[in-house]
Amino acid sequence: MPDAGIAADDVERIEDFESLQGMTQPEPVRAVEARSGLGVVFWVSFAWVAVMVLLAVLASVLPIKNPNFQDYTAVNIGPSVHHLLGTDELGRDLLSRIIYGSRVSFVIGFASVGLALVVGGAFGLLAGYTGGWIDSVLNAGSLVVLAFPALLAILVIEAFWKPTTLLKLTLMFAVAGAPSLFRVIRATTLSFANREFVVAARTMGATTWRILVRELLPNVVPAAVSFALIGVAVAIILEGSLAFLGLSITLPTASLGNIINEGVQNNNLSLNPFIALWPSIYIFLLLVALNLMADRLRSRFDVRAGNL
């Protein structure tokens, strides 16, 4: 019951503590975010990520150098006309190594999360809506899988299951990520499952499938996508860490973490800091963009992070 006819949308700027108090409407105002549309920041980030992905996908047809070609006449060159980002200690062009390296990150990041989203999401919807013993079993299962630090399990599996291919890594990451997405989607589904519109659909005779797909799914998707984007960021970081430890895709295939690893070895940091610098900046920008997108989605669709 707004008393003075002031809607939450009208309060654009909140300046200080006193201004947060005494708001005339009894309901909490959604602080500071603009409500309609996703905003410039979101779309800029999206565009950035899209461009990066595009570059990675089209890498083989782009006019860039061979990432594995070692040109001994051009070792450790800084940014120049022929090598836009310079070369590494073996004369390989850094720009193309980074672009090819990003392929690995993107494939692993998006594919594994996509897989995790589908599997974890399906189970999450089911568990959240059905409840009962199905929910208990799935929940416990997710806790067991979550209980194992992913890095540990991946290290172990990797060590024994040579050679490490993209496919195996993707599968392992997907298995590691599915429980988290399962829990998020389950929690979101739970919060919606008891709302009136679902009960109403049920009383009108809708089947479980229909309810899941038509009523719950559209409400759950924004939260899921937001967390999925974070998941992509985490996967990219994880793969980077693995590569950094020399435990990801076997060399000489470039991977962003690999390149940073090389940049740190053999005194390269002092000789040619660019080797470590460029991929770091690249990862940094990529992750910032992903985080911005995830955040914007979350605030736009009103999902609270800690609500698990």
Added chain:
Amino acid sequence: MARYIGGRVIQLVVICFFISIVAFLLVHLLPGDPTYTILGPNDTAQARAELLRQLGLDKSLPAQYWTWIGNVFHGNLGISFLTHQTVSNAVGEAFPIDLELIIVSQAMAFIVAIPLALVAALRPNRLFDRIATTSTYALLAVPTFVVAVILVLVVAVKIHIFPATGYNPLSQGIGPNLKSVLLPSISLAVGSVAIYYRLLRADMIATLQEDFITMARAKGLSTPYILLRHALRPSSFALLAGAGLSIGSLFTGAFVVEILFQLPGIGFQIIQAINARDYLVVQGMALVVAIAYVVINFGVDILFTFLDPRVRRA
């Protein structure tokens, strides 16, 4: 209340059981044979068979599991082939290092993040808030190993204050111990600061709009008092949830950091063990780590129950 905790304990035990199975299977289902590494050049079919029988590897999988678990309950995690140390010894030496890293880094993160978030939530969207929020955004996007690399480059190589690598155990005094742990902890803390700051700030802003805060103001209480004694506690749930959730990534981060800084923690040891097919070590360490993780999560959950009187359901 007691029933709730009891239920969670049972859940904990069941999960631990499954974890032990996973730890066991992880090692035993994968290709790779420890005998080659152990025997080395003396590897003949006969010696191999003999060794297999000795190690009990010729028995069926369930039997092996049973033997192993039985031993675990007696505190015997086996013996490392590489170092001939008992696995429990190895774990006992390595695990505290990781724990120390995690504790120190999280303490640092809280000390930095909480005041920042409180001040920022007081004046949302003003200068301080904008600067703090943007910089933490940046921090979020820097992977731990990159932070570590930069730290090493700047602090250890150029300025030479702290040692770049190596670990000084507590027995050698708390000073050198903290020195060797400082850089790694900072690397870990950086990512956490960002997460904690954002979580707390968001929750704080929402809480400060609640009616009971207006009521507290109407009682004439001062702003610092209201912040600390009325607003902080309801806002800290997301923070704790975030802290609880990030324990997994903390372990991961801790492993990466200790490998980089050459602290002899679990990550370091496990990689060596994996490469040497020292399977008992791998199994035992995996088991310990996973169980610790689950127990810590459990502890956080119980903490939740005490902090928020509204949460009493299972």
Added chain:
Amino acid sequence: MIRKQRRTSHLAFPDAAELKEPLLDVQDLYTAFHTARGLVRANDGISFTLDRGRTLGIVGESGSGKTVLTRSIMGLLPNINLERSGSVRFAGHELMSLTPDQLRDVWGTQMAVIFQDPMTALNPVVRVDRQLTESLRIRLGLDRGAAHETAVTLLTSVGIPAPEQRMRNYPHELSGGMRQRVMIAIALACGPKLVLADEPTTGLDVTLQAQILDLLATLQRERSMGMILVTHDLGVVANRADDIAVMYAGRIVEQAPTKELFSHTRMPYTEALLRSIPRLTDASHTRLRAIPGRPPDLAALPPGCPFAPRCPYVQDRCRAEEPPSRTAGAGHLFSCWFPVGSTEGDGALARNVAAGVPAAIAFTGTAAAAAVTTTAAPAPVPPGGAPTGGDA
């Protein structure tokens, strides 16, 4: 860690009995908000006085600006996008010219608010005892033991049984009525001279309402406090307020001592409110005499009298000129061009009924009039088919 706050100013507040002027004197209070939709005039030209020991009832619909009024009087509103002017004299001090610290001094110890919804106004993670004792210890400087005892006494005085146990409870563990009593206890803890009760009984069932209101009245008498009772329910203030002010669209359109208001209503809005209360003596199925239309949008007020669109007595003059405040006997102020019970008013009503003005027709409310409105506009035939039965 509860430390006594440093008092940065010591405003002298005379004992209530020694006051020579009214306890609260509001003159021309104006509160408006700059929003994306324009300037929202929540309070416009509010003036009234309140003496110690007396109760003022402020009555209005949702959207009339009454909650903003309580916050504005106390000075609890945000400073951003806010326009606020006028005078609020409380116990000899002009509140509008106090610094924030001085104002904070006043809150709680001199003036207190009882919020509408105790479920949201009480901190859900703090026990009752701290919510009570913190102001006792911080504002009054009591030590832990004295504060505890005082709190228990307070709980008893608001009618809570077994107060010692209740002290250990959390708000959600108490029933709605008990929470409201706790709120009252908290408001009165530091012995304020003035209490603003903002819809203290909305959401409680009727028996509880009566209990709470009786409780408030008793406490007020015992402590000789001034009380402002804000509500949308005329029934609540009928027996319990000494004076009543009726708010509409951010203004006080009529104020008078209670008996006078009920017996000599002048403003058509007040009259409509009174008539809308269903009576036990009515036959069953009697149609409710609601006021047609909606409260106006405070950001886009039409010129003239704000009630004009819904008024049964409305004339052209009402839509053009805003009526000034006029007196009709001791302490009775109203704003209307064609007041109830006057020759102009009766004439206006008759003309409106004859002309078929909907508000007037609804006001004189008979079954015949109801039939007139339903057949007045025949349902249009939907294209391609005969009209289905039953739509009107």
